[in-house]
Amino acid sequence: MNLARRTMNTPALAAIYEKAWRPAVFYLASGRTMSADRRDAVAALRLDGAQKVLDIACGPGNFTHYLSERLSGSGYAVGVDYSEPMLARARTDNAGPRVAYLRADARRLPFADGSFDAVCCFGALYLIxxxxxxxxxxxxxxxxxxxxxxxxxxxxxxxxxxxxxIVGGWSGLRVFDDDTFPELFAALGLVDIDQRVHRMFQYVSATRPA
Structure with missing residues (x-):
């Protein structure tokens, strides 16, 4: 396990991740606030009803809980993470009637094909x-x-x-170019692909054809 992943699995980081660590790091890297990111996530996923949402690498669950509050009817959000300290913090701080948390490997998700109406991963793919x-x-x-x-x-x-x-490679953080995810989405048959770059971060969304 590399330095970055070891850090994410520490209880100390889980305790301060959403309160201090993530807001500061993301603002420096992207120039964006967490509230702006959350609003854009709801818009990108087009959440407005009884949808089933999967949040990959959910950490302490702040995003997952926020997304769950934008659902209605039988809608719910599931947060998946590999870090036990992060999930413990999620269950303590971000429980709710429309949210659940599960420990799983993002590379082998324990769900059937087509199980979710919206799937997201915010600020974690470079660690997987x-x-x-x-x-x-x-x-x-x-x-x-x-x-x-x-x-x-x-x-x-x-x-x-x-x-x-180079710096990312030393710590275990991958840095992706412009083409990796738009090209992968297109190769997997997705459409309506949108990519936006803010400093050192890229935001990519797409639709699976009906």
Missing amino acids: PDPLAATREMVRVLAPGGRIAITTSHGTDSPFGHASR
């Missing part, structure tokens, strides 16, 4: 050992007509971009 396998799994469990949205690292074809890849 095989991010492309995890992305394929996300698409596999996405129902026809459903939406997928990810936020992950972005490196430009520049000296700064090359340096960020």
Whole structure:
């Protein structure tokens, strides 16, 4: 397990992750606030009713709980993470009537094909050992007509971009280029692909055809 993944599995980080760590790191890397990211996540996933939502690498569950509150009827959100300290924090701080948490490997999700109307992974694919396998799994469990949205690292074809890849490699953080996820989504048959870049982060969303 690399340095980045070991850090994410510590109870100390789980305790401060959403209160201090993530807001500060994401603002420095993207210039965006957590509230803006959450609003955009709801819009990208087109949440407005009794949908079933899967949040991959949910951490302490703040995003998962927020998404669950935008659902109605029989809608619910499931947060999946591999870190036991993060899930313990999620169950303590972000329980709710429309949310559940499960420990699982993002590369081998324990769900049937087409189980969810919306699938997301915000700020974690660069930590997963095989991010492309995890992305394929996300698409596999996405129902026809459903939406997928990810936020992950972005490196430009520049000296700064090359340096960020080197530093990321030392710590276990992958840095992705412009093409990786739009091309993968297209190869998997997704449509309505949208990519937006904010500094060192990219936001990519798409639809699985009905």
